[in-house]
Every structure is written in structure tokens, then in C-alpha cells.
Amino acid sequence: xxxxxxxxxxxxxxxxxxxxxxxxxxxxxxxxxxxxxxxxxxxxxxxxxxxxxxxxxxxxxxxxxxxxxxxxxxxxxxxxxxxxxxxxxxxxxxxxxxxxxxxxxxxxxxxxxxxxxxxxxxxxxxxxxxxxxxxxxxxxxxxxxxxxxxxxxxxxxxxxxxxxxxxxxxxxxxxxxxxxxxxxxxxxxxxxxxxxxxxxxxxxxxxxxxxxxxxxxxxxxxxxxxxxxxxxxxxxxxxxxxxxxxxxxxxxxxxxxxxxxxxxxxxxxxxxxxxxxxxxxxxxxxxxxxxxxxxxxxxxxxxxxxxxxxxxxxxxxxxxxxxxxxxxxxxxxxxxxxxxxxxxxxxxxxxxxxxxxxxxxxxx
DNA sequence: TAGCCGTGGGT
DNA sequence: TACCCAAGGCT
Numbered sequence: 001x002x003x004x005x006x007x008x009x010x011x012x013x014x015x016x017x018x019x020x021x022x023x024x025x026x027x028x029x030x031x032x033x034x035x036x037x038x039x040x041x042x043x044x045x046x047x048x049x050x051x052x053x054x055x056x057x058x059x060x061x062x063x064x065x066x067x068x069x070x071x072x073x074x075x076x077x078x079x080x081x082x083x084x085x086x087x088x089x090x091x092x093x094x095x096x097x098x099x100x101x102x103x104x105x106x107x108x109x110x111x112x113x114x115x116x117x118x119x120x121x122x123x124x125x126x127x128x129x130x131x132x133x134x135x136x137x138x139x140x141x142x143x144x145x146x147x148x149x150x151x152x153x154x155x156x157x158x159x160x161x162x163x164x165x166x167x168x169x170x171x172x173x174x175x176x177x178x179x180x181x182x183x184x185x186x187x188x189x190x191x192x193x194x195x196x197x198x199x200x201x202x203x204x205x206x207x208x209x210x211x212x213x214x215x216x217x218x219x220x221x222x223x224x225x226x227x228x229x230x231x232x233x234x235x236x237x238x239x240x241x242x243x244x245x246x247x248x249x250x251x252x253x254x255x256x257x258x259x260x261x262x263x264x265x266x267x268x269x270x271x272x273x274x275x276x277x278x279x280x281x282x283x284x285x286x287x288x289x290x291x292x293x294x295x296x297x298x299x300x301x302x303x304x305x306x307x308x309x310x311x312x313x314x315x316x317x318x319x320x321x322x323x324x325x326x327x328x329x330x331x332x333x334x335x336x337x338x339x340x341x342x343x344x345x346x347x348x349x350x351x352x353x354x355x356x357x358x359x360x361x362x363x364x
Numbered sequence: 365t366a367g368c369c370g371t372g373g374g375t
Numbered sequence: 376t377a378c379c380c381a382a383g384g385c386t
Contacts, residue, residue, distance in 0.1 A: 041382080042382060042383095043383095044382090045381080045382040045383095046381090046382070046383045046384075047380095047381060047382085047383055047384095048381060048382080048383095049380085049381045049382095050381085050382080051381095052381085053381095053382090087383085087384090089384080089385075090383090090384085093384080093385090120384095121383095121384070121385090122384085123383060123384045123385080124383085124384090125382070125383060125384085126382085126383075126384085129382065141382085143381095143382045143383080144380085144381065144382075144383085145381090145382070146382090184382095185382090188382055191382090192381090192382085197379080197380065197381095198379090198380095228379095
């Protein structure tokens with residue numbers, strides 16, 4: 001079915017001139033964006049809100065002002081700075097990518113989608129976004145915002161994620177002849193501020209007269225999506241050992257997989273089969289050290305992408321001078337904020353320690 | 365290719 | 376409360 005009128009890229013760019021968001025990584029009007037900042041922001045913004053990424057972006061830019069300083073850092077330092085932002089493979093790939101840009105490209109980001117796509121952590125979206133925003137290349141940038149805008153413009157009945165190829169094809173037909181970077185950002189700003197998931201502000205949209213979903217009366221019902229499968233609940237036990245001098249026992253997780261390379265409070269296995277109503281002795285069976293473990297009331301709950309985790313939190317005191325078991329280490333409680341601790345373990349620690357667990361320092 | 369991979373905010 | 380959602384990539 002044809003659109004009421006053809007969507008005009010010039011109309012969107014005119015809207016963008018007036019309504020573009022001011023963002024920490026975005027260049028001023030007319031100025032070119034630094035590829036390093038564009039790349040860093042794009043990695044952080046993968047499946048992450050602008051609000052959440054903002055403080056992390058400023059913190060990273062302060063500590064690593066250029067790609068050389070980032071490549072020269074240790075992975076552990078990068079993970080510590082990333083802790084709390086989630087999807088930790090992004091941080092590992094960020095570090096690997098910085099090194100790759102130094103080795104393959106002499107420290108300057110390539111300007112072609114193909115070369116960008118070959119870098120760690122850079123997929124089809126991010127390669128197109130960097131090519132368009134940092135180098136003004138005519139790349140088709142398709143993120144969740146663009147999928148929603150295009151689905152509504154054309155009233156696509158095919159559900160996501162299967163409709164992605166069709167959406168990409170249609171998105172390419174909307175492209176302007178110049179200002180490719182502005183156009184990509186305009187599409188995303190439109191999706192983030194006007195063509196929103198729940199209550200789109202069609203009256204303010206520069207493409208309202210071209211939107212088939214709007215002409216049909218229910219734009220908020222697009223994009224269609226295939227139903228998601230339910231999230232199972234897994235159970236486990238977290239062990240918070242506190243030495244007489246106030247140090248807490250931590251371990252480091254395996255380099256890859258869930259929360260890979262991050263620190264943790266020792267926990268037993270996570271499984272749907274673990275019974276948190278079992279006797280204390282059974283719960284303490286996987287404890288990292290022998291002690292008088294006692295159970296704290298309630299559980300610490302954390303929601304991952306594909307499962308819910310409920311942790312019983314056991315606490316114990318260890319005598320002064322206690323040696324850490326193999327693979328573990330004692331960390332002063334006041335320095336836990338500096339550790340590469342994912343949120344699930346901060347929750348477990350907060351459950352056991354209460355106010356003695358200080359929040360992480362805000363970015364300066 | 366579909367499952368794996370975090371987190372916080374909004375409704 | 377229980378969902379949904381956010382500038383996706385990797386295997």
C-alpha cells in the first residue's frame with residue numbers, strides 16, 4: 001500500500017535543526033563529531049538509555065581522553081569503570097577494539113562501514129552509525145528507533161525481529177542526498193522524542209502526513225512483535241564473609257560468559273533446582289570457607305535478561321588474619337565501591353551490610 | 365538462528 | 376505487580 005504522501009528527508013532535517021537533543025557526545029551544530037567519542041558513545045548506548053550512559057561516558061572520557069589512553073589501560077581498570085552499566089562483553093570488546101584500531105589503523109578509526117564492522121563489538125548498527133555520524137558517510141543506520149519509525153510510516157504488519165531485512169530496505173529509501181550523519185541522528189531523535197513506543201506525539205511529527213500507521217488510527221500498535229518467552233527463576237546462595245578488620249571476601253569470575261571478568265561475592269550454583277527453604281547446613285554446603293554461617297532475612301532478587309535470580313544471603317565472621325581461600329581475596333569494605341562489581345553482587349552485599357556499603361562515587 | 369548477555373526507568 | 380523498553384553484538 002502506498003503512503004499518503006512520500007516522507008521527505010528534508011522535512012525531517014528541518015525538524016532536526018530546531019529540535020535536536022544536546023548530548024554529551026554530540027558535536028555542536030555544523031561541527032564534526034570526534035570518531036573516538038562517537039564510537040565510545042555508540043558502544044555505551046547499545047540497549048542502554050541515554051540517561052544511564054551519560055555519566056559513564058563523562059567518566060570514561062575523563063579517564064581515557066583518547067583511544068591511546070584507553071588501549072594502554074588494563075582490562076581490569078576498564079571493567080571497574082564499566083561496572084553497573086551491564087552487558088560486560090561490551091567493555092571487553094571496547095578494550096579490544098581500542099587496541100585493534102591502534103594496530104590495524106594507526107590509532108585512527110576507519111571511515112568505511114566494512115572496516116568498522118570488522119572491529120570487536122562493532123556490528124551492523126554501530127558500523128553504520130559511526131560511518132554516518134563521524135564521517136558523514138551515506139550509511140543506512142537502523143536501531144530500535146528507526147525500526148519503530150519505519151514500521152509506522154509503512155504500517156508494516158510483519159512482526160519483529162523477522163521484519164528487520166524489510167525495514168532496512170525501506171529505511172534506505174528514506175535517505176537524503178547529504179547530511180547523512182544528521183539524518184541518522186534525526187531518525188533516532190524522532191523515535192526517542194516524538195515517535196515513542198507508547199504515546200507517539202504525532203501532532204508534532206514532521207512526517208505525520210506521510211505516516212500510514214497514523215492515517216489508519218493506531219500508530220502505537222506498531223511495530224508488531226512476536227511474543228516473548230517467559231523468564232524462569234533460578235535460585236542460589238551468596239556468601240558474605242566479613243573479617244574482623246572489616247574486609248569482605250571477593251572472587252573474580254571467569255573471563256567470559258555471564259558477568260565475565262567481573263568481581264563477585266562467592267555464590268553457590270544458580271539453578272531452578274536449588275531450594276532456598278532447605279536447612280542452613282545444606283545452604284552453607286558450597287561456602288567458600290568454614291565458618292558459623294547465619295542466614296539474613298529474605299532474599300536478594302535480581303532480574304537478568306533471560307532469568308530471574310533469587311539469592312539467599314549468608315553471612316559469617318572470620319577472625320583477624322584469616323587467609324583468603326584460593327582464588328579469593330579480602331577487600332576493605334570502604335573500597336568495595338572501586339571494585340568491578342555487577343549490580344547483583346552489590347545487592348547481595350547491601351542485603352548483608354546495609355548502610356556500611358557505600359554507593360559508587362558519582363562522575364566528576 | 366535463536367539464545368545469551370545487565371540494568372534502571374517508565375507505566 | 377509485571378510487564379515493556381533502551382543508539383545491539385556474539386556465537
